[in-house]
Amino acid sequence: MVAILNLDPCLRFIAKCSSFATENLSRRKTTIITQSSTYNVNNATLANDGMDATTELKCAHTAANHSKAWLQVDLGTPFRIRNVVIYYRKEGDGSNDWKQYRFRQFYLDVSDLPVTQTTTAERTRCYTDNTTAPNLPPNIIDIPCKQTARFVIVETTYDAPEDDPQKGAVLEICEIQVKGCGCTKTSGVCTSCMDGWYGYTCDETCAAGCSLRCDQVDGNCSCKPGWGGYDCRECSPFFYGESCKEPCSTDCVQGICFGNNGSCIKGRSLENSKREFTQYLMYVFAGLFGIxxxxxxxxxxxxxxxxxxxxxxxxxxxxxxxxxxxxxxxxxxxxxxxxxxxxxxxxxxxxxxxxxxxxxxxxxx
The missing domain is CATH 1.10.287 (Helix Hairpins)
Structure with a gap:
């Protein structure tokens, strides 16, 4: 029991966070991506633009003639990470198309300190690629990395023979997705939930009537048309039905009805009631006349x-x-x-x- 209590709070909440709060932490507004150098205009932000195309102009690209190349994702604060997905440059499958030659023997580390302040021995290793020429690693790879850290680092010292006579290590990462729980290391409270969930550990579902993401703390949200209430869990006074899409009868006083069956809350209007009663008498007289x-x-x-x-x-x-x-x-x-x-x-x-x-x-x- 003592061992469980001494666990990192994020570890204690990992079951809930894994199921309900996993998100692409790379796309958070507070995330910053940098790289060791830049080739032409292929800056680091191309690896975080939400596009997974793998052609050269869509990829972050480090410059040649460096013994080491790296790309770093700074999450701003430590998060519970589950896995990292990398899309690497590949122009096509033809014999003359450029492929993921420079991706061989890369490694993936996480750390609470940036790449410029640490060595590989001071970080936590999640993955090492051991591919040798002429073989190629997959250009799209999903790497499990169940760690709590602030920095995610992709690094390589590999000099691809296909680059001759050009020398040096190069990275060409088109998109990097750091999937994890928006859960702080110190308190275990989720700082961000996936769409449709809320709560301190992201284990509460947003109401079906929410038009966008609901408030993470209390579930409050903007309602879709036809829905109402503080958290959009009930129909507005003017609609009813399972999806709150059916409008209340125009005969209802003030046009309002019960959301479950559409019956008028304040009864039917006097004018409509008189009209219906008159129609009823007409039907009765017509029936008697016919008989x-x-x-x-x-x-x-x-x-x-x-x-x-x-x-x-x-x-x-x-x-x-x-x-x-x-x-x-x-x-x-x-x-x-x-x-x-x-x-x-x-x-x-x-x-x-x-x-x-x-x-x-x-x-x-």
Whole structure:
């Protein structure tokens, strides 16, 4: 337990910083990049312009005829470093294209003191390249370097045979990225978080409604359209929905609604309520009118049908009696005639059509 408490504070927070606060420390405004010498106009700042092109005009370039060449990244204060990515000059893959010959046997050191005040023995070594001619190291290399330091130094004493008759060590670094945790060595408090995170150890997420990076201490930020609240975690009064993109109904009083479901906070406006109620009554009356019209049409059609059926039944009845008379009023014939199906149907039709609810329509029709 004592050993853990005596650890560098940045080491104690490394799990959180590694996951949530890793950034390119080289691109911080307080970072300064220098080199041992400069060839033509290829100054050191080209290695920190955010461009990873590897052609000559895009690269920092030291001058020839020096026994040692270096490029230094001064972070301004010690930071917890995770890895360093270097983009070295390479013009192409053709046989006549210039390649990373001068990158052989370089080394990467970190230190709390600048390169001009230290020797390689006084620094912490992160990497040494052992490539020999005619082989070439990769021109883009990602080097693990889990150290806490202020200065990151790329240095070489290698004299590439491809430079003959020119002599001396040369560096041509197009871009250098120092990835690490913005965490001070003395307190372990993160001085900078990746986009989307905040807090002293960068373990809190910024709200979904933040338009840009949120404040590192309290998470406060500028809100995207539709979002509101102190930290942009809720919809503004005029929008609702999961992403706060749906505008509140214009029927809501003052146009404001609840962010979760869009229902009006202060109710619906009186004018809109009256209009909706009037529309509702119109729908009700229209429905009742439609039902009444349909019922009248049905009863009228039914009355006409009954009248027609009654007339037909009367004619059939007269024909039946005529048949009975033709049978010389034979009692047997009358009994048979009254029992025939036609006569029974006539009586059923009369019974149905003479029901009370058809009487008025029957005589009016």
């Amino acid at each position: 009444n019209l349909s019922l009248n049409i049905f009863l009228t059609m039914r009355a006409k049908t009954c009248k027609q059926e009654t007339e037909e039944s009367t004619n059939m009845e007269e024909n039946q009696y005529q048949q009975i008379e033709l049978a010389d009023l034979n009692p047997v014939a009358v009994e048979i005639a009254e029992g025939e199906p036609v006569y029974e149907n006539i009586r059923e039709t009369r019974d149905v059509c003479e029901m009370p609810h058809y009487e008025t329509l029957k005589y009016s029709a």
